Amino acid sequence: MGQRHPSVMIEMKQKGQKIRMLTAYDVLMARLLDQIGVDMILVGDSLGNMFAGYDNTIPVTMDHMVYHTQAVCRGVSRALVVADMPFMSYHVSVEEAKRNAGRLIQEGGAHAVKMEWVSGAEAAIEAVIGIGIPVMGHVGLTPQSVYQLGGYKVQGRTESAAEGLIAQAKLLEKAGCFAMLLELVPADVAQNVTSQLSIPTIGIGAGAGCDGQVLVTQDVLGMTDAKLPRFVKPYATLHAEMTKVLGQYLSDVSSGVFPGEAESF
Ligand code: KIV
Numbered sequence: 001m002g003q004r005h006p007s008v009m010i011e012m013k014q015k016g017q018k019i020r021m022l023t024a025y026d027v028l029m030a031r032l033l034d035q036i037g038v039d040m041i042l043v044g045d046s047l048g049n050m051f052a053g054y055d056n057t058i059p060v061t062m063d064h065m066v067y068h069t070q071a072v073c074r075g076v077s078r079a080l081v082v083a084d085m086p087f088m089s090y091h092v093s094v095e096e097a098k099r100n101a102g103r104l105i106q107e108g109g110a111h112a113v114k115m116e117w118v119s120g121a122e123a124a125i126e127a128v129i130g131i132g133i134p135v136m137g138h139v140g141l142t143p144q145s146v147y148q149l150g151g152y153k154v155q156g157r158t159e160s161a162a163e164g165l166i167a168q169a170k171l172l173e174k175a176g177c178f179a180m181l182l183e184l185v186p187a188d189v190a191q192n193v194t195s196q197l198s199i200p201t202i203g204i205g206a207g208a209g210c211d212g213q214v215l216v217t218q219d220v221l222g223m224t225d226a227k228l229p230r231f232v233k234p235y236a237t238l239h240a241e242m243t244k245v246l247g248q249y250l251s252d253v254s255s256g257v258f259p260g261e262a263e264s265f
Contacts, residue, residue, distance in 0.1 A: 004080040004111055006134040006178035013200035019212025021202055025051045025068045029217055031075035038079050043069045045084040050218050057143045060086040062100050069108030082136050083110035087144040090115060090124040097124035101133045116142040117168045122175040129176040137172035139165055141184035156189040169193050182206040205231035
């Protein structure tokens with residue numbers, strides 16, 4: 001069964017081995033990530049922006065998440081697949097939280113779910129863990145609360161905000177989370193959280209002191225022509241490359257170079 005158990009992530013922290021996590025929304029990307037040996041794959045609700053073209057993650061539903069989780073899981077044989085619990089899937093009641101987390105595992109095939117911090121989330125998280133589902137917590141910038149936070153801003157900048165963030169992370173660790181995602185947090189605060197938790201921290205825009213890193217795969221590949229967040233390092237410029245090769249296809253069809261005589265049956 002490979003390395004997919006959450007306890008492997010905790011062992012990696014203990015051994016000082018960095019945890020590598022990337023996002024996937026479809027089978028093709030998931031298979032590729034699994035083959036290169038990524039430790040965890042996140043079926044992020046960022047699919048709302050990156051796949052569906054919404055302005056934010058708020059419109060993403062449980063049905064969207066189940067569909068994409070199924071697609072990802074069909075391509076994975078080794079990595080730990082974590083699926084996001086979308087907005088409103090655990091905010092109304094503990095019963096709904098359990099039912100929805102259960103769908104991502106039972107129908108979607110995920111191995112764990114991720115739940116963003118909201119006030120009182122620890123009860124829902126504890127209940128989901130109580131029915132045998134591993135949970136990754138998510139503190140710092142929590143995009144499902146974008147309207148309350150007033151935009152995609154760095155969190156935990158002041159001393160009291162940093163203390164609040166550390167308290168949230170500790171509360172979610174106590175509730176039983178196996179890992180903690182830290183999004184858009186000053187590096188020293190992320191380092192502090194990392195040293196205070198025994199579970200691994202996975203950073204995105206949170207500096208080098210975290211136990212692991214996650215990025216949106218399309219950003220790493222430079223697949224969009226949109227402005228990337230400052231913390232993203234694009235390792236390729238696939239948008240330009242794809243524009244070039246698909247443009248070549250268009251002109252080959254126009255000129256008759258493709259399919260050409262040789263390709264006819
Ligand atoms: O939805 C997502 O992709 C995320 C990011 C932090 C990677 O939560």
